[in-house]
Amino acid sequence: MQTTRWQKTSLTIGDVARRTGIATSALRFYEQKALIESLRTPGNQRRYARDVIRRVSFIRAAQRVGLTLEEIRGMLDDLPAGRAPNREDWQELARRWRPWLDERIAALERLRDQLSSCIGCGCLSLDRCALYNSGDAAGSLGPGPRFLLGDSPKDLEVRN
């Protein structure tokens, strides 16, 4: 570790990579997308505040439930600018976004129930099967990869 001398005041990109398991290239990419930020040494190398680890971990956790980086950036924008977010800040973020996450999870469960009953019964009848006629989300939105459940955070007006 290069930061032993620094008395753990800041972390190099390599430190963050090791601690989070995220490649340095991905960390630079996240910074470019304004998901994380860094200071620079006189020699132009990145130095991260310690809370970046929590941020990055949050990013990965959110990605796992199917959120895009854009959506995650929207969530992280709720955190205070300038100072390191504390426990209350994180809790507030969680509170604000919980309804949306709940909705997302519910949609996922509906989907699961429909799929297991439909594929289980083997009916696959177009006019009767709920699977076919339910929630066209994530379809016909242009090119690019399809994501699970296409509703964007805006649809729920979380910000009000």
Add this chain to the structure above:
Amino acid sequence: MQTTRWQKTSLTIGDVARRTGIATSALRFYEQKALIESLRTPGNQRRYARDVIRRVSFIRAAQRVGLTLEEIRGMLDDLPAGRAPNREDWQELARRWRPWLDERIAALERLRDQLSSCIGCGCLSLDRCALYNSGDAAGSLGPGPRFLLGDSPKDLEVRN
């Protein structure tokens, strides 16, 4: 509809598009990827058997639970070649793949439970939070978009 004369024996690509809600470009793409097939008229236009609608609907349903087209192609390969699949064929497909789907759903539920407890409590503590240290699937697999839960069908040996 152009097929009124044909006495519903076969469908044009436009018919299939209208009935499934899938763009014609997507249907051609699926054919190119061997997910569906078609016959040709003397004038080189595609004509589809009626069971293609069920196939396409299945593809979309499977996509909604997060399967890739490659995975779906693997599932459809279980259907008989040459003749139109009947109810038993679909049921057999469902039977073979159900354990895998169940596993996938269970993983999704684990994830949900961890997320809701973690983001709800606001702890987000690196060493304590289960969210951070659980199932690194779908991470660090190379470039391209990340998908929810990265296990491939092969991992479960469905074919045995």
Add this chain to the structure above:
DNA sequence: CTAGAACTTCAAGTAAACTTGAAGTCAAGA
């Protein structure tokens, strides 16, 4: 002070799942 690891930027590549556009052909009604 020097070797080597770690860092820097920037451009280009990759994967999935399609769409879009160009340029032309086919089919069916008036």
Add this chain to the structure above:
DNA sequence: TCTTGACTTCAAGTTTACTTGAAGTTCTAG
């Protein structure tokens, strides 16, 4: 027959989320 809409192919573009490579700079241990 003509027109119009639906069809054909093929190449290239799009989005997300990164990685890879080249070419050079900085940091730190010895």
